[in-house]
Amino acid sequence: MTDEGPEALCDAIRDRLVGALALATGSRPVAEELAQEALVRAWQRWSQVSRMDSPEAWTFRVAFNLAGSWRRRAAAERRAHRRRGPEAVRHDDPDAAEVESVRRAVAGLPDRQRAVVVARFYLGHDVAGTAALLGCAEGTVKAATAHALANLRRTGLETDPIEEVTAP
């Protein structure tokens, strides 16, 4: 795939990239914007990125970092709004309530846990693959998974406890 250039990478991962970022940010439009930005960066650095073991993993990692930056900026904006006055009115989201609650629950996780949940349970990576994707140790992935699932359950999200054991 990487021999074919950045276009092929873009076509191969954009759907999953946007989906993962939608979970990471809680917003599909934001996800599309960040996904494009991640792909732009991969494109601009293609001479280096194409030589990496996994350009896809690099792009996802950049995307997760962008999502983290976006979340921090959004938090700063919310703080600024609070300083100025009442909380800004949120736009209605056409998504169903369940979808919205899942997005909110996942987006509410700490950065590492959120990335692990998305990588493992949405993108379908195993522990080793998730560790490679996120650039951390497998033990970190396992611990983050356990904490993330516990946190998701605390938000009312139904997660099967078996997933903690059987998830690849």
Place this chain on the structure above:
Amino acid sequence: MTPLTEMLTRAAGDDAVGFDARTVRRRVERRMRRQRAAIAVAVVAVLVVGAGALAVARGGDEGPVADPAGVGPVTSEELVVAPWVLIASSGVTSESSSVSLAFNDRGGLLNTGGCLYNARWELAGGRLRTSDVRSYDDCDSRGSVLDVVLATSSTVGRFGDRAGTLELRAGDAFVALERADRIGRTPRPGELVGEEWIIFDTAPFAFAPDGTYVLGSPQCRQRGEWELDGDQMLLAPDGEGEDETGQRGYCGFLRMAEEDPLHGTSTVRIDGDRLVLATSQIAIQLQR
């Protein structure tokens, strides 16, 4: 498929993605055009400031600027290096620093970014020298002014004479004044100081190989952990820092990165095996 996977798949949405490779390509091309335009602007700025510098070199120095507003800030989207010209830009893009140094042909220099001050500048021995620094807001001490200059006027200069005059020499790198104070001299970028800290050359950061860092500036003192992640450097303050407003654990560079969407964590990136602070375009080897 587990229940959680099913939920996540639904929550991720299955709407058609609104872009494709051609969209990304166009975005890349637009960005490259903007970068080329920014370089062109910077080159023009060099020529303009260079003309002023030559005028001063011929004896046109009329002393420090009395009215900061009259200087007319010169900004660019690129830091520019020339043999004797220093331009640091305002925080316009992710490629720029938070300092805005403007030079006029009367020998006046004004910084409108961060700490507001003006000074006299002149050419001396092929070097750009600033003196008679006058601050206008919280830069109430020479040390603060120097530190801000050291911290933000990246790429082009070097702290020369701590006792009096700032000497900015094109092509050299800055280091943090606090680090210089600690070891009694100006460390070189990338130098291990006290067998512990690696000095980063564009901001008052010091990064240790064990993954910790300190940030010391007049506005912010902070410790935390650093991590290389993908093409970015992630900084996690340990909650014990404090900025000028008393806000703890979160200040200065990090706050700017969060609140300014044009900065973000992209101000630090990895280029090959080099760590790059994009505000300066200076890269150093950072060994872990």
